[in-house]
Amino acid sequence: MSIRLDMGYVDFLSSIHKRTTRDYLGRVNEGSKAEYARLAKQFGKDYWDGSRSTGYGGYHYDGRWEAVADQFIDYYKLKPGDKVLDVGCGKGFLVFELFKKGLDVYGLDISEYAIQNAKEEVRSRLKVGVADTLPYEDQKFDLVYSINTLHNLYCYNLKSALKEIQRVGNKHRYICVESYRNEEEKVNLLYWQLTCEMFCTPEEWEWWFSEAGYTGDYSFIFFEDT
Secondary structure, X not given: OOEEEEOOEEEOOHHHHOOOOOOHHHHHHOOOHHHHHHHHOOOOHHHXXXXXXXXXXXXXXXXXXXXXXXXXXXXXXXXXXXXXXEEOOOOOHHHHHHHHXXXXXXXXXXXXXXXXXXXXXXXXXXXXXXXXXXXXXXXXXXXXXXXXXXXXXXXXXXXXXXXXXXXXXXXXXXXXXXXXXXXXXXXXXXXXXXXXXXXXXXXXXXXXXXXXXXXXXXXXXXXXXX
């Protein structure tokens, strides 16, 4: 079930995020965090299917994204044939779940490795590309979403990416990014992250949305103490 907190804020992701137990001190003390981050930012095998120190430690399909697909369909009143775009699709697991339900869904990701190792059923619907230059026409998609991707951009690319998501969307748009509300969450984010470039409070993120003219929905991932 999605949770609407205020105008524009709707939480589809925190239940998935909170399934993972994180050892923040262990992450930052287990070796060369700087080297791990350099490897992760290549968004290749090390990031997706290498050690947990350099990324997911093996990003495999387990069906968890079906619940998010159901929430999207219910909340945005999507129907079979509606066009959907996933900006930062990774291996296309959520694309696959939406495709199974009859949506005309596509994905884009910076990682050639992720696309090559994506769900076979939707691989032809995915392409390598960057969020700040989307290769699609204006207002093409009924829903454009981006999950845990835009915080990996530098600020000058971020503004362009937000404008691009706004441009190619027709009806609905949704963005989820990492954020922090206090010093404890900021430290946890710094300790855990490998690829993040934008370290912003919710208020700063909302400023960026306004600055770019983004009018869609959004939510934040917080790294709370466990």
